[in-house]
Amino acid sequence: MLIPAGTRAILYDLDGTLVDHDHAARAGVDAWCAELGLPDGQWDRWRDIERRWFTRFEQGRVSHLGQRIERCREFLGRPDLSDEEALAFYERYLTVYRASWRAFDDALPSLTQALSRGLHVGILTNGAETMQRRKLEATGLWLDGMVMLATVELGAPKPSPEAYSGAMSALGVGAGETVMIGDSWPNDVAGPRRAGMSAIYLLRDGVARERHVPRDEPVVSSLEQIVWE
Ligand SMILES: [Mg+2]
Incomplete structure:
Protein backbone atom coordinates (compact mmCIF):
# COMPACT_ATOMS: atom_id res chain seq x y z
CA MET A 1 0.00 0.00 0.00
CA LEU A 2 1.31 3.39 -1.00
CA ILE A 3 2.10 6.21 1.40
CA PRO A 4 0.33 9.23 -0.15
CA ALA A 5 2.37 12.06 -1.69
CA GLY A 6 2.68 15.05 0.62
CA THR A 7 2.93 12.87 3.73
CA ARG A 8 5.09 14.49 6.43
CA ALA A 9 4.35 12.30 9.44
CA ILE A 10 3.80 8.62 10.18
CA LEU A 11 2.14 7.53 13.38
CA TYR A 12 2.73 3.93 14.38
CA ASP A 13 0.73 2.02 16.94
CA LEU A 14 2.99 -0.04 19.22
CA ASP A 15 1.46 -3.27 20.61
CA GLY A 16 0.62 -5.76 17.88
CA THR A 17 2.14 -3.41 15.29
CA LEU A 18 5.83 -3.01 16.22
CA VAL A 19 6.15 -5.30 19.25
CA ASP A 20 4.55 -8.73 19.68
CA HIS A 21 2.40 -7.98 22.72
CA SER A 100 9.39 -11.60 26.85
CA TRP A 101 9.09 -8.51 24.64
CA ARG A 102 10.19 -9.04 21.04
CA ALA A 103 9.98 -6.87 17.96
CA PHE A 104 8.23 -8.01 14.80
CA ASP A 105 10.87 -8.56 12.09
CA ASP A 106 9.39 -5.87 9.83
CA ALA A 107 9.30 -3.16 12.52
CA LEU A 108 12.89 -1.89 12.46
CA PRO A 109 13.14 -1.69 8.64
CA SER A 110 9.85 0.23 8.49
CA LEU A 111 10.83 2.76 11.17
CA THR A 112 14.25 3.20 9.56
CA GLN A 113 12.66 3.81 6.15
CA ALA A 114 10.31 6.46 7.52
CA LEU A 115 13.07 8.29 9.37
CA SER A 116 15.50 8.11 6.46
CA ARG A 117 12.90 9.84 4.29
CA GLY A 118 12.86 12.76 6.68
CA LEU A 119 9.36 12.05 7.96
CA HIS A 120 8.22 12.80 11.48
CA VAL A 121 7.77 9.46 13.23
CA GLY A 122 5.51 9.24 16.26
CA ILE A 123 4.48 6.24 18.36
CA LEU A 124 0.81 6.76 19.20
CA THR A 125 -0.04 4.19 21.85
CA ASN A 126 -2.63 3.74 24.56
CA GLY A 127 0.01 2.31 26.89
CA ALA A 128 1.78 4.35 29.57
CA GLU A 129 4.85 6.28 28.41
CA THR A 130 7.49 4.75 30.70
CA MET A 131 6.62 1.17 29.85
CA GLN A 132 6.16 1.83 26.15
CA ARG A 133 9.49 3.59 25.84
CA ARG A 134 11.23 0.75 27.71
CA LYS A 135 9.53 -1.70 25.40
CA LEU A 136 10.97 0.01 22.32
CA GLU A 137 14.41 0.38 23.88
CA ALA A 138 14.52 -3.28 24.98
CA THR A 139 13.57 -4.49 21.50
CA GLY A 140 16.02 -2.20 19.68
CA LEU A 141 13.28 -0.10 18.11
CA TRP A 142 13.85 3.23 19.84
CA LEU A 143 15.65 5.31 17.21
CA ASP A 144 16.93 8.88 17.21
CA GLY A 145 14.25 11.27 16.02
CA MET A 146 11.24 9.23 17.06
CA VAL A 147 8.62 10.83 19.31
CA MET A 148 6.72 8.90 21.99
CA LEU A 149 3.06 9.90 22.05
CA ALA A 150 1.54 7.88 24.89
CA THR A 151 -2.11 8.74 25.33
CA VAL A 152 -2.06 8.13 29.08
CA GLU A 153 0.13 11.26 29.17
CA LEU A 154 -1.57 13.04 26.22
CA GLY A 155 -4.78 12.96 28.26
CA ALA A 156 -7.18 11.06 26.00
CA PRO A 157 -6.86 7.50 24.66
CA LYS A 158 -7.40 6.44 21.06
CA PRO A 159 -10.04 6.56 19.56
CA SER A 160 -10.89 9.92 21.20
CA PRO A 161 -10.40 12.77 18.68
CA GLU A 162 -8.12 14.51 21.22
CA ALA A 163 -5.60 11.66 21.00
CA TYR A 164 -5.04 12.32 17.29
CA SER A 165 -5.13 16.13 17.53
CA GLY A 166 -2.69 15.96 20.47
CA ALA A 167 -0.34 13.77 18.47
CA MET A 168 -0.46 16.06 15.43
CA SER A 169 0.17 19.19 17.44
CA ALA A 170 3.10 17.50 19.21
CA LEU A 171 4.63 16.77 15.80
CA GLY A 172 3.58 20.09 14.25
CA VAL A 173 1.74 18.50 11.31
CA GLY A 174 -1.78 18.59 9.90
CA ALA A 175 -4.20 15.72 9.37
CA GLY A 176 -3.86 15.81 5.56
CA GLU A 177 -0.14 15.10 5.79
CA THR A 178 -0.31 12.33 8.42
CA VAL A 179 -0.66 8.56 8.01
CA MET A 180 -1.48 6.23 10.92
CA ILE A 181 -0.52 2.54 10.81
CA GLY A 182 -1.81 -0.04 13.27
CA ASP A 183 -3.58 -3.28 14.06
CA SER A 184 -6.71 -1.91 15.75
CA TRP A 185 -9.55 -0.97 13.42
CA PRO A 186 -11.27 1.50 15.81
CA ASN A 187 -8.07 3.02 17.21
CA ASP A 188 -5.64 3.02 14.31
CA VAL A 189 -7.87 3.27 11.23
CA ALA A 190 -11.44 4.45 11.84
CA GLY A 191 -10.47 7.02 14.51
CA PRO A 192 -7.61 8.57 12.51
CA ARG A 193 -9.79 8.80 9.38
CA ARG A 194 -12.48 10.63 11.36
CA ALA A 195 -9.70 13.03 12.38
CA GLY A 196 -8.86 13.57 8.69
CA MET A 197 -5.74 11.42 8.47
CA SER A 198 -4.96 8.56 6.11
CA ALA A 199 -4.70 5.17 7.77
CA ILE A 200 -3.40 1.70 6.95
CA TYR A 201 -4.90 -1.38 8.60
CA LEU A 202 -2.31 -3.99 9.57
CA LEU A 203 -3.80 -7.46 9.78
CA ARG A 204 -0.98 -9.83 10.61
CA ASP A 205 -1.19 -13.48 9.55
CA GLY A 206 -3.07 -15.57 12.08
CA VAL A 207 -4.90 -12.58 13.57
CA ALA A 208 -8.69 -12.46 13.25
CA ARG A 209 -10.17 -9.60 11.23
CA GLU A 210 -12.08 -7.31 13.57
CA ARG A 211 -15.85 -7.16 13.43
CA HIS A 212 -16.39 -3.71 11.94
CA VAL A 213 -13.80 -3.83 9.17
CA PRO A 214 -15.52 -3.29 5.79
CA ARG A 215 -15.14 -6.24 3.41
CA ASP A 216 -13.47 -4.12 0.75
CA GLU A 217 -10.95 -2.53 3.14
CA PRO A 218 -7.45 -3.11 1.74
CA VAL A 219 -5.13 -4.51 4.39
CA VAL A 220 -1.42 -5.20 4.72
CA SER A 221 -0.26 -8.33 6.54
CA SER A 222 3.26 -6.96 7.02
CA LEU A 223 4.83 -3.53 7.31
CA GLU A 224 6.97 -4.61 4.34
CA GLN A 225 3.92 -4.20 2.12
CA ILE A 226 3.92 -0.47 2.65
CA VAL A 227 5.36 1.26 -0.40
CA TRP A 228 7.45 4.39 0.08
CA GLU A 229 7.72 6.58 -3.02
MG1 LIG B 1 -2.15 -2.39 18.67
Missing part, protein backbone atom coordinates in the same frame (compact mmCIF):
# COMPACT_ATOMS: atom_id res chain seq x y z
CA ASP A 22 0.47 -11.26 22.59
CA HIS A 23 3.63 -13.38 22.72
CA ALA A 24 4.85 -11.51 25.81
CA ALA A 25 1.46 -11.45 27.53
CA ARG A 26 1.02 -15.16 26.98
CA ALA A 27 4.43 -15.89 28.53
CA GLY A 28 3.46 -13.65 31.46
CA VAL A 29 0.18 -15.47 32.07
CA ASP A 30 1.72 -18.93 31.76
CA ALA A 31 4.43 -18.07 34.30
CA TRP A 32 1.87 -16.47 36.59
CA CYS A 33 -0.35 -19.54 36.58
CA ALA A 34 2.63 -21.83 37.29
CA GLU A 35 3.74 -19.62 40.17
CA LEU A 36 0.25 -19.31 41.69
CA GLY A 37 -0.61 -22.98 41.24
CA LEU A 38 -3.45 -22.21 38.81
CA PRO A 39 -4.36 -24.51 35.89
CA ASP A 40 -2.35 -23.72 32.75
CA GLY A 41 -3.78 -22.93 29.31
CA GLN A 42 -5.54 -19.75 30.46
CA TRP A 43 -4.17 -17.40 27.83
CA ASP A 44 -7.48 -17.04 25.96
CA ARG A 45 -9.32 -16.21 29.16
CA TRP A 46 -6.72 -13.61 30.14
CA ARG A 47 -6.79 -12.06 26.66
CA ASP A 48 -10.58 -11.72 26.77
CA ILE A 49 -10.41 -10.11 30.21
CA GLU A 50 -7.61 -7.79 29.07
CA ARG A 51 -9.48 -6.66 25.95
CA ARG A 52 -12.70 -6.06 27.86
CA TRP A 53 -11.08 -3.98 30.60
CA PHE A 54 -8.77 -2.13 28.24
CA THR A 55 -11.74 -1.15 26.08
CA ARG A 56 -13.45 0.22 29.20
CA PHE A 57 -10.32 2.29 29.83
CA GLU A 58 -10.42 3.55 26.23
CA GLN A 59 -14.06 4.53 26.76
CA GLY A 60 -13.14 6.55 29.85
CA ARG A 61 -15.01 4.23 32.21
CA VAL A 62 -11.99 3.17 34.27
CA SER A 63 -8.52 4.65 34.85
CA HIS A 64 -5.39 3.10 33.38
CA LEU A 65 -4.36 1.82 36.80
CA GLY A 66 -7.94 0.74 37.49
CA GLN A 67 -8.08 -1.57 34.48
CA ARG A 68 -4.92 -3.32 35.71
CA ILE A 69 -6.49 -3.85 39.13
CA GLU A 70 -9.79 -5.12 37.73
CA ARG A 71 -8.07 -7.50 35.29
CA CYS A 72 -6.27 -9.12 38.23
CA ARG A 73 -9.39 -9.38 40.38
CA GLU A 74 -11.39 -10.95 37.59
CA PHE A 75 -8.69 -13.34 36.35
CA LEU A 76 -7.85 -14.56 39.84
CA GLY A 77 -11.53 -14.71 40.87
CA ARG A 78 -10.64 -12.52 43.85
CA PRO A 79 -12.96 -9.47 43.92
CA ASP A 80 -11.90 -9.02 47.56
CA LEU A 81 -8.32 -8.03 46.64
CA SER A 82 -7.37 -4.50 47.69
CA ASP A 83 -5.92 -2.22 45.00
CA GLU A 84 -2.46 -2.75 46.46
CA GLU A 85 -2.81 -6.53 46.56
CA ALA A 86 -4.07 -6.66 42.97
CA LEU A 87 -1.21 -4.45 41.76
CA ALA A 88 1.30 -6.64 43.61
CA PHE A 89 -0.02 -9.65 41.66
CA TYR A 90 0.09 -7.62 38.45
CA GLU A 91 3.73 -6.74 39.09
CA ARG A 92 4.61 -10.45 39.06
CA TYR A 93 2.90 -10.86 35.68
CA LEU A 94 4.73 -7.77 34.40
CA THR A 95 8.14 -9.16 35.30
CA VAL A 96 7.74 -12.04 32.86
CA TYR A 97 5.83 -9.89 30.34
CA ARG A 98 8.76 -7.44 30.21
CA ALA A 99 11.32 -10.21 29.84
Whole structure:
Protein backbone atom coordinates (compact mmCIF):
# COMPACT_ATOMS: atom_id res chain seq x y z
CA MET A 1 0.00 0.00 0.00
CA LEU A 2 1.31 3.39 -1.00
CA ILE A 3 2.10 6.21 1.40
CA PRO A 4 0.33 9.23 -0.15
CA ALA A 5 2.37 12.06 -1.69
CA GLY A 6 2.68 15.05 0.62
CA THR A 7 2.93 12.87 3.73
CA ARG A 8 5.09 14.49 6.43
CA ALA A 9 4.35 12.30 9.44
CA ILE A 10 3.80 8.62 10.18
CA LEU A 11 2.14 7.53 13.38
CA TYR A 12 2.73 3.93 14.38
CA ASP A 13 0.73 2.02 16.94
CA LEU A 14 2.99 -0.04 19.22
CA ASP A 15 1.46 -3.27 20.61
CA GLY A 16 0.62 -5.76 17.88
CA THR A 17 2.14 -3.41 15.29
CA LEU A 18 5.83 -3.01 16.22
CA VAL A 19 6.15 -5.30 19.25
CA ASP A 20 4.55 -8.73 19.68
CA HIS A 21 2.40 -7.98 22.72
CA ASP A 22 0.47 -11.26 22.59
CA HIS A 23 3.63 -13.38 22.72
CA ALA A 24 4.85 -11.51 25.81
CA ALA A 25 1.46 -11.45 27.53
CA ARG A 26 1.02 -15.16 26.98
CA ALA A 27 4.43 -15.89 28.53
CA GLY A 28 3.46 -13.65 31.46
CA VAL A 29 0.18 -15.47 32.07
CA ASP A 30 1.72 -18.93 31.76
CA ALA A 31 4.43 -18.07 34.30
CA TRP A 32 1.87 -16.47 36.59
CA CYS A 33 -0.35 -19.54 36.58
CA ALA A 34 2.63 -21.83 37.29
CA GLU A 35 3.74 -19.62 40.17
CA LEU A 36 0.25 -19.31 41.69
CA GLY A 37 -0.61 -22.98 41.24
CA LEU A 38 -3.45 -22.21 38.81
CA PRO A 39 -4.36 -24.51 35.89
CA ASP A 40 -2.35 -23.72 32.75
CA GLY A 41 -3.78 -22.93 29.31
CA GLN A 42 -5.54 -19.75 30.46
CA TRP A 43 -4.17 -17.40 27.83
CA ASP A 44 -7.48 -17.04 25.96
CA ARG A 45 -9.32 -16.21 29.16
CA TRP A 46 -6.72 -13.61 30.14
CA ARG A 47 -6.79 -12.06 26.66
CA ASP A 48 -10.58 -11.72 26.77
CA ILE A 49 -10.41 -10.11 30.21
CA GLU A 50 -7.61 -7.79 29.07
CA ARG A 51 -9.48 -6.66 25.95
CA ARG A 52 -12.70 -6.06 27.86
CA TRP A 53 -11.08 -3.98 30.60
CA PHE A 54 -8.77 -2.13 28.24
CA THR A 55 -11.74 -1.15 26.08
CA ARG A 56 -13.45 0.22 29.20
CA PHE A 57 -10.32 2.29 29.83
CA GLU A 58 -10.42 3.55 26.23
CA GLN A 59 -14.06 4.53 26.76
CA GLY A 60 -13.14 6.55 29.85
CA ARG A 61 -15.01 4.23 32.21
CA VAL A 62 -11.99 3.17 34.27
CA SER A 63 -8.52 4.65 34.85
CA HIS A 64 -5.39 3.10 33.38
CA LEU A 65 -4.36 1.82 36.80
CA GLY A 66 -7.94 0.74 37.49
CA GLN A 67 -8.08 -1.57 34.48
CA ARG A 68 -4.92 -3.32 35.71
CA ILE A 69 -6.49 -3.85 39.13
CA GLU A 70 -9.79 -5.12 37.73
CA ARG A 71 -8.07 -7.50 35.29
CA CYS A 72 -6.27 -9.12 38.23
CA ARG A 73 -9.39 -9.38 40.38
CA GLU A 74 -11.39 -10.95 37.59
CA PHE A 75 -8.69 -13.34 36.35
CA LEU A 76 -7.85 -14.56 39.84
CA GLY A 77 -11.53 -14.71 40.87
CA ARG A 78 -10.64 -12.52 43.85
CA PRO A 79 -12.96 -9.47 43.92
CA ASP A 80 -11.90 -9.02 47.56
CA LEU A 81 -8.32 -8.03 46.64
CA SER A 82 -7.37 -4.50 47.69
CA ASP A 83 -5.92 -2.22 45.00
CA GLU A 84 -2.46 -2.75 46.46
CA GLU A 85 -2.81 -6.53 46.56
CA ALA A 86 -4.07 -6.66 42.97
CA LEU A 87 -1.21 -4.45 41.76
CA ALA A 88 1.30 -6.64 43.61
CA PHE A 89 -0.02 -9.65 41.66
CA TYR A 90 0.09 -7.62 38.45
CA GLU A 91 3.73 -6.74 39.09
CA ARG A 92 4.61 -10.45 39.06
CA TYR A 93 2.90 -10.86 35.68
CA LEU A 94 4.73 -7.77 34.40
CA THR A 95 8.14 -9.16 35.30
CA VAL A 96 7.74 -12.04 32.86
CA TYR A 97 5.83 -9.89 30.34
CA ARG A 98 8.76 -7.44 30.21
CA ALA A 99 11.32 -10.21 29.84
CA SER A 100 9.39 -11.60 26.85
CA TRP A 101 9.09 -8.51 24.64
CA ARG A 102 10.19 -9.04 21.04
CA ALA A 103 9.98 -6.87 17.96
CA PHE A 104 8.23 -8.01 14.80
CA ASP A 105 10.87 -8.56 12.09
CA ASP A 106 9.39 -5.87 9.83
CA ALA A 107 9.30 -3.16 12.52
CA LEU A 108 12.89 -1.89 12.46
CA PRO A 109 13.14 -1.69 8.64
CA SER A 110 9.85 0.23 8.49
CA LEU A 111 10.83 2.76 11.17
CA THR A 112 14.25 3.20 9.56
CA GLN A 113 12.66 3.81 6.15
CA ALA A 114 10.31 6.46 7.52
CA LEU A 115 13.07 8.29 9.37
CA SER A 116 15.50 8.11 6.46
CA ARG A 117 12.90 9.84 4.29
CA GLY A 118 12.86 12.76 6.68
CA LEU A 119 9.36 12.05 7.96
CA HIS A 120 8.22 12.80 11.48
CA VAL A 121 7.77 9.46 13.23
CA GLY A 122 5.51 9.24 16.26
CA ILE A 123 4.48 6.24 18.36
CA LEU A 124 0.81 6.76 19.20
CA THR A 125 -0.04 4.19 21.85
CA ASN A 126 -2.63 3.74 24.56
CA GLY A 127 0.01 2.31 26.89
CA ALA A 128 1.78 4.35 29.57
CA GLU A 129 4.85 6.28 28.41
CA THR A 130 7.49 4.75 30.70
CA MET A 131 6.62 1.17 29.85
CA GLN A 132 6.16 1.83 26.15
CA ARG A 133 9.49 3.59 25.84
CA ARG A 134 11.23 0.75 27.71
CA LYS A 135 9.53 -1.70 25.40
CA LEU A 136 10.97 0.01 22.32
CA GLU A 137 14.41 0.38 23.88
CA ALA A 138 14.52 -3.28 24.98
CA THR A 139 13.57 -4.49 21.50
CA GLY A 140 16.02 -2.20 19.68
CA LEU A 141 13.28 -0.10 18.11
CA TRP A 142 13.85 3.23 19.84
CA LEU A 143 15.65 5.31 17.21
CA ASP A 144 16.93 8.88 17.21
CA GLY A 145 14.25 11.27 16.02
CA MET A 146 11.24 9.23 17.06
CA VAL A 147 8.62 10.83 19.31
CA MET A 148 6.72 8.90 21.99
CA LEU A 149 3.06 9.90 22.05
CA ALA A 150 1.54 7.88 24.89
CA THR A 151 -2.11 8.74 25.33
CA VAL A 152 -2.06 8.13 29.08
CA GLU A 153 0.13 11.26 29.17
CA LEU A 154 -1.57 13.04 26.22
CA GLY A 155 -4.78 12.96 28.26
CA ALA A 156 -7.18 11.06 26.00
CA PRO A 157 -6.86 7.50 24.66
CA LYS A 158 -7.40 6.44 21.06
CA PRO A 159 -10.04 6.56 19.56
CA SER A 160 -10.89 9.92 21.20
CA PRO A 161 -10.40 12.77 18.68
CA GLU A 162 -8.12 14.51 21.22
CA ALA A 163 -5.60 11.66 21.00
CA TYR A 164 -5.04 12.32 17.29
CA SER A 165 -5.13 16.13 17.53
CA GLY A 166 -2.69 15.96 20.47
CA ALA A 167 -0.34 13.77 18.47
CA MET A 168 -0.46 16.06 15.43
CA SER A 169 0.17 19.19 17.44
CA ALA A 170 3.10 17.50 19.21
CA LEU A 171 4.63 16.77 15.80
CA GLY A 172 3.58 20.09 14.25
CA VAL A 173 1.74 18.50 11.31
CA GLY A 174 -1.78 18.59 9.90
CA ALA A 175 -4.20 15.72 9.37
CA GLY A 176 -3.86 15.81 5.56
CA GLU A 177 -0.14 15.10 5.79
CA THR A 178 -0.31 12.33 8.42
CA VAL A 179 -0.66 8.56 8.01
CA MET A 180 -1.48 6.23 10.92
CA ILE A 181 -0.52 2.54 10.81
CA GLY A 182 -1.81 -0.04 13.27
CA ASP A 183 -3.58 -3.28 14.06
CA SER A 184 -6.71 -1.91 15.75
CA TRP A 185 -9.55 -0.97 13.42
CA PRO A 186 -11.27 1.50 15.81
CA ASN A 187 -8.07 3.02 17.21
CA ASP A 188 -5.64 3.02 14.31
CA VAL A 189 -7.87 3.27 11.23
CA ALA A 190 -11.44 4.45 11.84
CA GLY A 191 -10.47 7.02 14.51
CA PRO A 192 -7.61 8.57 12.51
CA ARG A 193 -9.79 8.80 9.38
CA ARG A 194 -12.48 10.63 11.36
CA ALA A 195 -9.70 13.03 12.38
CA GLY A 196 -8.86 13.57 8.69
CA MET A 197 -5.74 11.42 8.47
CA SER A 198 -4.96 8.56 6.11
CA ALA A 199 -4.70 5.17 7.77
CA ILE A 200 -3.40 1.70 6.95
CA TYR A 201 -4.90 -1.38 8.60
CA LEU A 202 -2.31 -3.99 9.57
CA LEU A 203 -3.80 -7.46 9.78
CA ARG A 204 -0.98 -9.83 10.61
CA ASP A 205 -1.19 -13.48 9.55
CA GLY A 206 -3.07 -15.57 12.08
CA VAL A 207 -4.90 -12.58 13.57
CA ALA A 208 -8.69 -12.46 13.25
CA ARG A 209 -10.17 -9.60 11.23
CA GLU A 210 -12.08 -7.31 13.57
CA ARG A 211 -15.85 -7.16 13.43
CA HIS A 212 -16.39 -3.71 11.94
CA VAL A 213 -13.80 -3.83 9.17
CA PRO A 214 -15.52 -3.29 5.79
CA ARG A 215 -15.14 -6.24 3.41
CA ASP A 216 -13.47 -4.12 0.75
CA GLU A 217 -10.95 -2.53 3.14
CA PRO A 218 -7.45 -3.11 1.74
CA VAL A 219 -5.13 -4.51 4.39
CA VAL A 220 -1.42 -5.20 4.72
CA SER A 221 -0.26 -8.33 6.54
CA SER A 222 3.26 -6.96 7.02
CA LEU A 223 4.83 -3.53 7.31
CA GLU A 224 6.97 -4.61 4.34
CA GLN A 225 3.92 -4.20 2.12
CA ILE A 226 3.92 -0.47 2.65
CA VAL A 227 5.36 1.26 -0.40
CA TRP A 228 7.45 4.39 0.08
CA GLU A 229 7.72 6.58 -3.02
MG1 LIG B 1 -2.15 -2.39 18.67
